[in-house]
Structure formats: C-alpha cells, structure tokens
Amino acid sequence: MILWNFFCITEGKTIDTITYELIRSDRKTISLQVKPDGRVIVRAPQRLAKYRVVRFVKDHEDWILKQQKKLEDYRETRHVITDEERRDGVQKALKIFPERTAYFAARMGVNYGRITIREQKTRWGSCSSAGNLNFNWRLVLMPPEILDYVVVHELAHRKEMNHSSKFWAIVEQEMPDYQERKQRLKELGGQFI
Template identity: 75%
Template sequence: MEKDLTEYELIRSGRKSLTIQIKTDGSVVVRAPLRLAKYRIERFVTEHEDWIRTQQKKAEKYREQVHVITEEERRDGILRAKKIFPERTAYFAKRMGVTYNRITIREQKTRWGSCSSAGNLNFNWKLLLMPPELLDYVVVHELAHRKEMNHSPHFWAIVEKELPDYRKRREKLKILGRQLG
C-alpha cells in the first residue's frame, strides 16, 4: 500500500539544508530550515518521489523480515535469561580461569553484552531467541574482557582459544540480530 506523498511530517529548525527521512513504518519526515518557503519544500519532495518510493519499499521489506517481540516473549525471555546466563557464565569462567562480579540482564537495541572494568557483566535477554551457540559466543566474548579490556589481537586469541569457530558465530549473530525488532 503506497503512502500519499502529500502526507509527510515537516520539522523546521535552524538547519541550513533540506532532507527527507523514511522511517521504518514507511512514513516520511522532511526536515527544513525555518524560513524556507512551503512551495520549495513541496517541490523538493516531488523531485525525490522515486527515491521516497524506493526507500518505502525497502522499509516494508525490512518490516516483513523483522520479528516483533511480544510482551509474553519478553517476560518469559527475561525469566529464562536470569537462569541461563549465570549458568553459562559460571561454566565458561571456570574454563577460562576468570572471575566476574554481578550479572545484569538488559534489553539493549545495539548491544548483546558488555563487561565493566569492575567485572560486572551485562547481557541482552534477546540472545535467548537465537541459537545457543550465539549466547555462548557473547558470554565468552565478555569474559575475555576480564583478561583483556579491548579488542586487540590478544583479546581475539583468548576468544579463539575457547571458541575456535568464533568468527562464524559472530557473523551469524550479526545476521540474526538484524531480524529482531
């Protein structure tokens, strides 16, 4: 279903340029300088009609591929995560000879896990919606930071020692991660 291009949200600000943004729901946002005449904005939108339609089709395709998480999935996932992450973390920490402090379960949009310098670990519960080997990869990745707080070659050698196929797991995580919305 094509959206009417005469319908767009206009946001005026102190900016100097005119831009068009297509949101993931296919709606159009036009950002314009405060004093730019309305007819120039409308002409700009008309001139970019093909580009707008193309981006809306891409947004629609993206929405079809993304799994929208229900409240029930979220609730159940967080409960399971509170059990599974401590188990997997304890298992790999023992194997890797590292310690850690607190484990926190979160829901981040862009991160699967993190490790603070104090040894506190954060994990994204959404990992439970993926194959278990990806959860293990994130756990090992974060525990490796207990030895090396960076992503140097030494860090990756620690990860590889525990998970020789970590590169495949990391790539699979990137691909599947885009499908969770």
C-alpha cells in the same frame, strides 16, 4: 506542520503517492528524512519556493521508496515479543547464563563477579571493570551458539577490556568460528531488539 502529497505520474497515471511533512526553518539547505514509521520529512529554508521542494522530492523519489520498502520489510521480519515470551525468556536466561558463563570461564581461566539479566535496547552484553556481567535475556530466543558467542565475548573482557587484536585473539582461541557467529548475531539481532 503541513502535509503535502507528491504524485508520481507515468503516462498520465498516478502510480505512487509520496506524502511528506514540510518543515520550514531558518536553515540554508533542504534535507529529506524517512522516519522508522515510514513518514517522509522534508526540511527546507523559509523562503524556498514550493516548486523547488516538489522537485527535490521528485528527484529523490526512488531513494524514498527504497527506504520505505526496507522499513516495511524490517517490520514484517521483526519478531514481536509477547509478555509470556518475555516472562519465560527471563526465567530461562536466569538459568542458562550462569551455567554457560561458569562453563566458559573455567575453560578460559577467568573469574567474574555477578551476572545480571537485562532487557537492553542496543546491547547484547557488557562487562564492567569490576568483572560484573550483563546479558540481554533476548539472547535465549536465538540459537545457542549465538548466546555462547556473547558469553565468550564478555568473558574475554576479563583479560582485555577493549576490542584490540589481543582481545579478538582471546575470543578466537576459545571460539575459532567467532566471526561467523558475530555475523549471525548481526543478521538475527534486528529481529529481536
């Protein structure tokens, strides 16, 4: 592994430094990757001249800086959950999810199996074919209408185990503004996952 610095120069002054890791292999093309921690990885063919690698990085300078800025902004807005918040959140979830699920199940005319509270990395909820429901405890950190949307979404799977138009009609019947809630979950979700 070799780290290289690429200096962006304007009127004789260095304005930015792009440090990148160059990985050479038997590949045929050159590629660029910005890792979640902001590191830049350049993968290049074994025999590609160094000046061509530098040119490639320079040609993609704006894109690299834009990606690094996005990642930095994301890290600043992301909520870091403490152990105390986790403990309290799980306890709150163990109380809230059974209440909200029972409420909406009665309104929607569906039944369900057991409710499990989890800490999933990429899911807010799920429904098994046996009717068991899983919910991500982190939903209790969001506004109640978002939590309710996920509960209704999973209960709708008790009637339709897919995301067809029939499924979304079931969700909409119970929650006419579900699309706004779904969008809000996308916007807020990245802060808590």
